[in-house]
Amino acid sequence: MRSRIYLDYCATTPVHPKVRNSMLRCLDTDFGNPSSMHWAGNDSRQILTRARTEVAEGIGCRPGEIIFTSGATEADNLAFFGTMRLFPPKKAHLITSAIEHHAILHAAKRLEHEGYSVTYLPVDGRGLVEPEDVRRAIRPETKLISIMYVNNEVGSVQPIAEIGRIARESNIKFHTDAVQAIGLFDVNVDDLNVDLLSLSAHKIYGPKGIGALYVRSGLELTPMIVGGPQEHSLRAGTENVPGIVGLGAAMNLVRQHRAGERTHLLGLRKYLVNGLQTISPAVIVNGLEEKIASHILSISFVGADTEMMLIRLNGEGIAVSLGSACNSKSIEPSHVLTAMKLPQEQIESTLRISLGMPTTQEELDLFLKAVALVLPRVMVQ
Secondary structure (H helix, E strand, O other): OOOOEEOEOOOOOOOOHHHHHHHHHHHHOOOOOOOOOOHHHHHHHHHHHHHHHHHHHHHOOOHHHEEEEOOHHHHHHHHHHHHHOOOOHHHOEEEEEOOOOHHHHHHHHHHHHOOOEEEEEOOOOOOOOOHHHHHHHOOOOEEEEEOOOEOOOOOEEOOHHHHHHHHHHOOOEEEEEOOOOOOOOOOOHHHHOOOEEEEEHHHOOOOOOOEEEEEOOOOOOOOOEOOOOOHHHOEOOOOOHHHHHHHHHHHHHHHHHHHHHHHHHHHHHHHHHHHHHHHOOOOEEOOOHHHEOOOEEEEEOOOEOHHHHHHHHHHOOEEOEOOOHHHOOOOOOOHHHHHOOOOHHHHOOEEEEEOOOOOOHHHHHHHHHHHHHHHHHHEOO
16 A cells, blocks of 8 residues: 555544544543533533633634534534524525535525525636625625635635625625634634634544534524524534534644644645646646635646546545535536636646645655656546
């Protein structure tokens, strides 16, 4: 077996040892149900409170504004259905973009089936939403605007604070899916003018199956899961205490390393782009360099069969992606690249390479050698 190189950190990240260690105590000794009135429940409640504070500090909000969920998909769904179902279907309008994660787009389609009105904003060739398009799309019945912070396929960074100001001027709730931003951007809900924000642990070196929705104080939502009074009665069910502890530890981890990690990954990304363009000057980087997150590289090998390229790279022990992991089994072209109106041959020849905290230049050198070996064998035109 060749040594394995992982370059798909947008799909998921490995659990950091510090995060793992923080979770072990919950699994071994702090096993109580936080709703129980005895000592075991009290111990777990204190742990839960501490983790909630850690997550809140990571995005500049109050602990009571954090609602723990099973992940960002549930958080996105709670933001959408929880907001829109407060209103009759024919009297509520939603604005989002054409390049959102499928957790957003499929929720929007479900709302359309229920009779709600949805506007899907276009993006330009850089994958960016124009704030004035948001302003023009607003109607008297608009109840929610949702634009993702960092796109998970091409890494385009949206002008969230500006869009948030537009929403606030019109007294419309504003949500952002910040899953790909939390680890590398200084996310502060007040600076961004957001009312709702989704995040996930497994994108920031935490465990899978845990995420959170920030809900600005005083904002009303309709719960999706009913039962007990957990999470302010917005998300019933016994809390996943080990996962929540892992999320809190992961937030602390990325806060401590954010600035240095951003610089580190930006250098690696530039090194990788230069190396790929040396192998083939025909490769195309998708998106505007200055408006792309430092850990994401969407690159087109025009004329190549990139599905076969991915398979051959996997055979060399290298993990990359065709696009979103949630859509990797689909034969449909990327909805993100399609919305950017890229040429079809460019869309069909794209790989997503995403970098993370463990990534090294030595790994990228091995990846570049593998690309140089594989690329001539997968060219179809």
